[in-house]
Every structure is written in structure tokens, then in C-alpha cells.
Amino acid sequence: MSDYDRDASRGRAGESQRGARRMSPVLLPGQVVDYKDAEMLRKFVTEQGRLLPSRITGVTAMQQRQIKRAVRQARVMGLLP
Amino acid sequence: MNRYEAMFIFREDLKEEGLEEVLNKVRAEIKKVGGEVDSTTRMGRRAFARTMQKKTGGQYVIVVFRCAGSQITALLAKYKLNEDVFRVQILRAAEPTAAAPAEAPEKR
Numbered sequence: 001m002s003d004y005d006r007d008a009s010r011g012r013a014g015e016s017q018r019g020a021r022r023m024s025p026v027l028l029p030g031q032v033v034d035y036k037d038a039e040m041l042r043k044f045v046t047e048q049g050r051l052l053p054s055r056i057t058g059v060t061a062m063q064q065r066q067i068k069r070a071v072r073q074a075r076v077m078g079l080l081p
Numbered sequence: 082m083n084r085y086e087a088m089f090i091f092r093e094d095l096k097e098e099g100l101e102e103v104l105n106k107v108r109a110e111i112k113k114v115g116g117e118v119d120s121t122t123r124m125g126r127r128a129f130a131r132t133m134q135k136k137t138g139g140q141y142v143i144v145v146f147r148c149a150g151s152q153i154t155a156l157l158a159k160y161k162l163n164e165d166v167f168r169v170q171i172l173r174a175a176e177p178t179a180a181a182p183a184e185a186p187e188k189r
Contacts (some may be wrong), residue, residue, distance in 0.1 A: 078168070079130055
């Protein structure tokens with residue numbers, strides 16, 4: 001179970017920020033997000049396949065948008081749930 | 082002419098010769114609309130992360146090609162008629178730089 005899952009089970013989003021620990025950075029600045037790299041993208045989704053918020057993954061806003069797009073493209077091709 | 086990257090999923094039960102045959106058809110369609118194929122990369126058989134249309138896996142192939150943007154819809158319509166093509170996604174690929182021509186970021 002990821003940190004995000006534990007936090008979500010505690011209450012609705014916005015109620016408590018406790019437990020929502022930041023992950024150590026996994027994306028380097030300027031690193032290209034590729035939808036074919038499903039292993040890398042799995043770090044940014046929950047076990048159920050939902051996108052993790054950037055406040056937990058610690059990526060920049062721009063990277064978060066790239067991840068969002070890549071995850072959706074990967075889902076179409078069955079690389080992510 | 083724009084550079085595109087198409088990811089194909091072919092039926093899992095296609096044999097080696099069958100796959101080559103379908104790939105030739107796929108490349109022929111690109112040439113028919115005035116495009117040119119840059120590269121074809123086989124990713125092999127893969128299991129889907131979730132069942133899609135009652136199928137659990139497929140054979141993945143990536144075709145990088147150049148073609149006029151107006152022809153993409155026609156290409157997609159053609160591939161939809163091919164029963165060996167389970168799914169296809171065509172995305173814009175960045176122009177390869179002189180230093181690193183291999184992988185390029187995709188844009189919608």
C-alpha cells in the first residue's frame with residue numbers, strides 16, 4: 001500500500017494532510033516522460049491505477065502534466081490499468 | 082510532412098509470418114497515402130495491464146513514419162478495418178536531433 005492509499009482511507013481529500021508524505025524525487029529535471037515506459041509511470045499511479053497528486057510525488061507542475069498525458073496514453077494501449 | 086509514432090497492438094495468436102505479413106500491409110498503407118516509414122520496432126508479446134475487450138495480451142510494434150497530417154484520419158480508418166490490428170495509437174514524434182536520433186517525446 002502506498003502512502004497515498006493510507007491517507008485516502010483516513011478521510012476525504014483535504015481533511016488531513018498528515019501521512020501524505022512526499023516521495024523522494026524520481027524524475028530528474030528536464031527528463032522526458034515517455035508513455036511507453038510503463039515501469040516508470042507506475043511510480044506515479046496508485047495500485048488501482050489512479051494518478052497520484054504532485055504534492056505526494058513532488059514533481060513540478062510541468063512534469064505532472066507530462067505524466068498525466070503519458071499515463072492516459074499508456075492506458076489506451078493497455079500498458080497501465 | 083510530420084513525424085509520427087504509431088503503436089500497434091496485433092492479435093496475440095498471430096504467428097511470426099502472419100505478423101510480418103500484417104506489418105507489410107501496415108507499411109504499405111503509409112506509403113499509399115504518400116508517407117515514408119522511418120523505423121519499425123517490435124516490442125514482442127505483452128500481457129495487458131487490464132483485460133481489454135476480453136483479451137489479455139497482444140503483440141506490440143512501434144512504427145515511426147513521416148506523413149502529411151491530413152492523412153492520419155484516413156490511416157486510422159484503414160487500420161480499423163484490419164482485423165489483425167487490435168488497437169493503434171498514432172502520436173506526433175519530435176524530430177530527431179543530430180546527437181540522439183533514437184527516442185523522441187510524443188505530443189498530441
